[in-house]
Amino acid sequence: SSQGHSKKKSRKHQRFMERRALLEQKGLLRPPGRLGSQTPKGGLDARPTLTKADGTTAPHCDKVPKPKRIVSTSLSPNASPDSIARHHSVLLSQGNGSSKRVRTSSLVLRPGKYVAIDCEMVGTGPQGRLSELARCSVVNYEGDVIYDKYVQPELPIVDYRTRWSGITKQHMKNAIPFKAAQAEILKILKDKIVVGHAIHNDFQALKYFHPKDRTRDTSQIPVLKQRAGLPIRANVSLKNLASHLLHKKIQVGCKGHSSVEDAQTAMELYRLVEVQWEKELAHSLPPRPPSPITDPTADSSQYLDDQYWPTDLMASGL
DSSP, X not given: OHHHHHHHHHHHHHHHHHHHHHHHHTTSSOOGGGTTTSOXXXXXTTOTTXXXXXXXXXXXXXXXXXXXXXOSSSOOTTOOHHHHHHHHHHHHHSTTOOHHHHHHHHHHHTTTTEXXXXXXXXXXXXXXXXXXXXXXXXXXXXXXXXXXXXXXXXXXXXXXXXXXXXXXXXXGGGOEEHHHHHHHHHHHHTXXXXXXXXXXXXXXXXXXXXXXXXXXXXXXXXXXXXXXXXXXXXXXXXXXXIIIIIOOOOSOSSXXXXXXXXXXXXXXXXXXXXXXHHHXXXXXXXXXXXXXXXXXXXXXXXXXXXXXXXXXXXXXXX
């Protein structure tokens, strides 16, 4: 059977070679010798390692579309977050760094891609030491509320932490179950750039990880601390930053924090230093691995689809 197997393999290889010759003839594929010697144009032959892990082949297609090259400085409305990040970095690296140019760049990317989040937690479990989600608020770039619901934790509430959380027994009467809330919230966060203060706590409460390069934590922005005249290494509270930089008082009174106000404040702080921060991030963030494109102005998202890849290329892993 092993002999039959190798026969099958070599037939497959033959078919693959024929197919490759055909693609080269049509000008859709470069001869193997030159692979990687030039910068790939549309990223078509820039992915020699594309193998389908489970060994299945994609739907057969004869014509491989030539990628459109979008060289304009605006993005298509359904641009992928990766191309947005690349777009950001290209705009920031272009020109003489005049802030006017940079500002339009973030205008292009805005506003639908950004949300800010804040969660309130209550204590559950032994001695109420576990923190579980009890309210979640999400606002958009402008600070308008797009989500604000009370959430019933999975375990019985031991400590309402009202002094900080603002949550009372009353609020739980119309609260929705955690799983339902989680599904709704993650749908909103998907593909967004998410702003928040000490945001890992919010993600933890949601039992979720957001991609690091799409997370903007206002407790971690050196620029903000500098502007507020606070040491870079200092742990700064949202309240502190708000009073120093926005000249507004939040989290006052004994009714607890408002997650809406906190989310809006985080977004305001982000917007205050957005241009400078994104510029620094564009230099420091490594490019996202799946992108085969060397030309950051080309929006590659639609060419990463399996259907655009010649079947045999995928099966063989060139």
